[in-house]
Amino acid sequence: MKLDAVDVRQAASAADIVYEALRKAIIEGDLAEGENLRQDHIAQMFNTSRIPVREALSRLEQHGLITTERYKGAVVAGLSIEEIEEIFEFRALIEAEVIRLAVPNLDRRTLELARQHCEEFEREENAERWGEINRNFHYSLYEAARRPYYLQIVRASLDRIDRYLRAQLTLTSGVARARREHKAILDACMARDAERACALTRDHILDAGRSLTIFLREQRG
Amino acid sequence: MKLDAVDVRQAASAADIVYEALRKAIIEGDLAEGENLRQDHIAQMFNTSRIPVREALSRLEQHGLITTERYKGAVVAGLSIEEIEEIFEFRALIEAEVIRLAVPNLDRRTLELARQHCEEFEREENAERWGEINRNFHYSLYEAARRPYYLQIVRASLDRIDRYLRAQLTLTSGVARARREHKAILDACMARDAERACALTRDHILDAGRSLTIFLREQRG
DNA sequence: CATAGAAATATTGGATCCAATATACAATCT
DNA sequence: AGATTGTATATTGGATCCAATATTTCTATG
Numbered sequence: 001m002k003l004d005a006v007d008v009r010q011a012a013s014a015a016d017i018v019y020e021a022l023r024k025a026i027i028e029g030d031l032a033e034g035e036n037l038r039q040d041h042i043a044q045m046f047n048t049s050r051i052p053v054r055e056a057l058s059r060l061e062q063h064g065l066i067t068t069e070r071y072k073g074a075v076v077a078g079l080s081i082e083e084i085e086e087i088f089e090f091r092a093l094i095e096a097e098v099i100r101l102a103v104p105n106l107d108r109r110t111l112e113l114a115r116q117h118c119e120e121f122e123r124e125e126n127a128e129r130w131g132e133i134n135r136n137f138h139y140s141l142y143e144a145a146r147r148p149y150y151l152q153i154v155r156a157s158l159d160r161i162d163r164y165l166r167a168q169l170t171l172t173s174g175v176a177r178a179r180r181e182h183k184a185i186l187d188a189c190m191a192r193d194a195e196r197a198c199a200l201t202r203d204h205i206l207d208a209g210r211s212l213t214i215f216l217r218e219q220r221g
Numbered sequence: 222m223k224l225d226a227v228d229v230r231q232a233a234s235a236a237d238i239v240y241e242a243l244r245k246a247i248i249e250g251d252l253a254e255g256e257n258l259r260q261d262h263i264a265q266m267f268n269t270s271r272i273p274v275r276e277a278l279s280r281l282e283q284h285g286l287i288t289t290e291r292y293k294g295a296v297v298a299g300l301s302i303e304e305i306e307e308i309f310e311f312r313a314l315i316e317a318e319v320i321r322l323a324v325p326n327l328d329r330r331t332l333e334l335a336r337q338h339c340e341e342f343e344r345e346e347n348a349e350r351w352g353e354i355n356r357n358f359h360y361s362l363y364e365a366a367r368r369p370y371y372l373q374i375v376r377a378s379l380d381r382i383d384r385y386l387r388a389q390l391t392l393t394s395g396v397a398r399a400r401r402e403h404k405a406i407l408d409a410c411m412a413r414d415a416e417r418a419c420a421l422t423r424d425h426i427l428d429a430g431r432s433l434t435i436f437l438r439e440q441r442g
Numbered sequence: 443c444a445t446a447g448a449a450a451t452a453t454t455g456g457a458t459c460c461a462a463t464a465t466a467c468a469a470t471c472t
Numbered sequence: 473a474g475a476t477t478g479t480a481t482a483t484t485g486g487a488t489c490c491a492a493t494a495t496t497t498c499t500a501t502g
Contacts, residue, residue, distance in 0.1 A: 013291070013455065015279070039484070049457050051272070054485080058236070058276050062283050070234070071464045071484055086370045097314055149307045152285075153374060234485065260454070270487045275455080292454055292494045444502090451496070460487075470477070 014052035018042065019059050026065050026076055028131065029163035033078040037066060064160055079160065081216050087161050088209025094154055095138070096202035099185070102145035103194035111190055114140045118182050130175060131166040137182055141189060168212040177207065236273035239263065240280050247286050247297055249352065250384035254299035258287060285381055300381065302437050308382050309430025315375055316359070317423035320406070323366035324415035332411055335361045339403050351396060352387040358403055362410060389433040398428065 012020075022042070025031045037057065039050045046053070057074050060066045068074040079087070117137035124133055135158070142151055158165075168174045181204040188197035233241075243263070246252045258278065260271040267274070278295050281287045289295040300308070338358035345354060356379070363372055379386075389395045402425040409418035 015455080038482090040482095050484085051456055051458095055276055055279050055455095059279055059283050062280050068484090069464095071462080071482090073483065083370065086368055090368075090370055090374070093314070093318055147307055147311075149304065149311055149378075153311070153378075157370075157374075236485080259452090261452090271454085272486055272488095276485095289454090292452090292492080294453065446501085447499090449496100449498075451494100453492100453494080455490105455492085457490075458488085460485105462485085463483090465482080466480085468477100468479080470475100472473105472475085 014046065014048045015055040015059075018046055018048070018053055019056035021046070022056055022060055023063075023065065023159070026060070027159050027162040029166060031076050033076050033163075035076045037074040037076065039073070063156060079164070081213055081220070084161055084164055084216070085209060085213055087157055088205060088212070091154070091157050091161075092202045092205040092209070094150060094157070095142070095205060096198045098142050098145045098147060098150050098154060099189075099201045100194045100198040101147060101150075102141050102143075103189055103192060103197050105144040105146060106141070106189055106192070107144075110140065110144050111186075114186055114189065118186050121182060122179050127170040127175075130169045131162060134165075134169070134178065135162075141185075164212055164216070165208060168208055168215060172211050172215045174208060174211050177211075178204070181207070234273065235267065235269045236276040236280075239267050239269070239274055240277035242267070243277060243281055244284075244286065244380065247281070248380050248383040250387060252297050254297050254384075256297045258295040258297065260294070284377060300385070302434055302441070305382055305385060305437070306430060306434055308378055309426060309433070312375070312378050312382075313423045313426040313430070315371060315378070316363070316426060317419045319363050319366045319368060319371050319375060320410075320422045321415045321419040322368060322371075323362055323364075324410055324413060324418050326365040326367060327362070327410055327413070328365075331361065331365050332407075335407055335410065339407050342403060343400050348391040348396075351390045352383060355386075355390070355399065356383075362406075385433055385437070386429060389429055389436060393432050393436045395429060395432050398432075399425070402428070 022031070022037070031037070039053045039057070043050045043053045057066060057068060061068050061074070065077055066074045067077050114137060117133060117140055121130065121133045121137055124130060139151075142154065145151070169178060181200065185197055185200045185204065188200055243252070243258070252258070260274045260278070264271045264274045278287060278289060282289055282295070286298055287295045288298050335358060338354060338361055342351065342354045342358055345351060360372075363375065366372070390399060402421065406418055406421045406425065409421055
C-alpha cells in the first residue's frame with residue numbers, strides 16, 4: 001500500500017484528512033483494486049486512532065469506492081465491465097448536458113483557462129499527469145454551467161472510473177484521440193456552439209468508454 | 222434431525238440502523254429543516270453510544286441531507302429555491318433517460334405492478350401516503366432499465382427534495398395533475414412508446430418542480 | 443439597571459478499552 | 473492420511489473516557 005501519510009494535527013478534522021487521502025489514492029490507482037485496507041494500519045500511518053479512520057471508510061463506502069464486511073475489513077472496490085460501461089454511459093448523458101448549459105455562460109477568462117489546460121494536456125509527456133489535466137480541462141468548462149449539484153454528481157461518477165480512465169489513456173494510446181477531441185470541444189465552445197460542444201463531449205466520453213471496455217475485455221479475458 | 226434453515230444473517234450495524242432511520246425521518250419531513258440533531262439525544266433514542274450516531278451523521282452529510290459544524294452539531298439541511306430548481310431539472314434529465322431505457326425491457330408482470338401502483342395512487346385519500354406510492358410507481362418502471370448506478374443517483378436526488386415534493390402534492394393540489402400524468406406515462410409504457418414515455422416523464426417532473434417553486438416563492442416571500 | 447468578564451454547561455472529535463467473530467493453524471480422532 | 477475439533481490471532485463495531493471549544497449563566501462593577 002502506498003499513500004501520502006499526512007500529519008493529522010492541522011485544520012480539518014482527522015476524518016476529513018483520512019477521507020481525502022484515501023479517496024485520492026483510490027481514484028489515482030495508487031491503491032489497487034481488491035487491496036485490503038486495515039483500520040489500524042491506516043490509523044498508524046496518519047498517526048491517529050481508528051475512530052476517524054472508520055468514519056472515512058464509511059464515507060468511502062457510501063461513494064462506492066470501497067466495500068466493507070464486518071470482521072473482515074474494507075477492500076478497494078472493483079468494477080465489472082458492465083458497471084464501467086454504465087458509468088460511462090451515465091457520464092455521457094450528464095456531462096453533455098452540463099457543457100450545453102455552460103456554453104452560454106463562458107466568458108473570455110474561462111475560455112482562456114480552458115485553452116491553457118487543453119494545451120498543457122497536449123504538451124504533457126508524463127502519463128502520470130494526464131488524468132489530472134484531463135479533469136482540469138473538463139471542469140474548467142463545466143464550472144460555467146453554474147450547476148453545483150450536477151457537478152457534484154459528475155465528480156462522484158468520475159471518481160468511480162477515474163483509475164480505469166487513466167489506464168485507458170496510457171495503455172491504449174487513447175491520448176492522441178483525447179487530444180484531438182479536446183481541441184474540437186474547445187473550438188465549439190469558443191464558437192459558442194452549445195449543440196456541437198454537447199455532441200462532441202458525448203462522443204468523447206463514449207469513445208473513451210468503448211476503447212476502455214475493449215481493452216479490459218482483452219485484459220480480463 | 223430436521224431443522225428449518227434460518228437465515229442467520231446478522232442484524233445491520235447500529236450505524237446502519239441509525240442512518241436509515243434518520244434518512245427516512247428527514248426525507249419524509251418528520252425532522253423539520255433547520256432542526257438540531259444532537260448526537261447524545263439520538264444515541265439515547267436508539268439506546269446506543271455516540272460512535273455509531275456520528276458515523277450515521279457523517280454519511281448523511283455526504284448525501285447533503287444535513288450539515289454539521291464542529292462544537293455546534295448537525296442540522297437538517299434546507300435547500301434554497303435555486304437548489305431545488307436545479308435538482309428538479311437534474312431529475313428530469315436522468316429519469317427521462319431511465320424511462321426511455323426501461324421501456325424496451327418492460328414485461329407484463331412489471332407493467333401490471335406499475336398499473337397497481339398507479340391505481341393505488343389514484344384511489345389513496347390519505348395525503349401522508351402519496352409520497353411513498355409516487356416513489357413506488359416510478360421505481361417499479363425504472364427498475365426495468367437495469368441500470369443500478371442510474372437508480373442510485375435517482376434515489377439520492379429524490380431523497381434531497383422528497384420532503385418538498387410531498388408538500389407540493391398536498392399543499393398545491395398537485396395530486397390531481399400527478400394522477401393524470403402518471404396514467405399518461407403508464408399508457409405510453411404499455412404502448413411501448415419509449416419516446417413518449419420519456420417526454421411525459423420529463424414534463425411530469427418539470428411540472429412538479431415549477432408548481433413547487435411557485436408555491437415556495439409565495440410561502441418564503 | 444445594564445454590561446463586561448468569569449465560571450458553568452453543553453457539545454463535539456478523538457483515544458483507549460472491550461466484546462464479538464472470522465480466519466488460520468494445531469491437535470485429535472477414525 | 474484426511475477430516476474434525478479446538479485454540480490463538482487478527483480484526484472489526486461499539487462503549488466509555490478525555491480534550492477542546494462554543495454557548496449560556498452568573499456575578500461584580502460602573
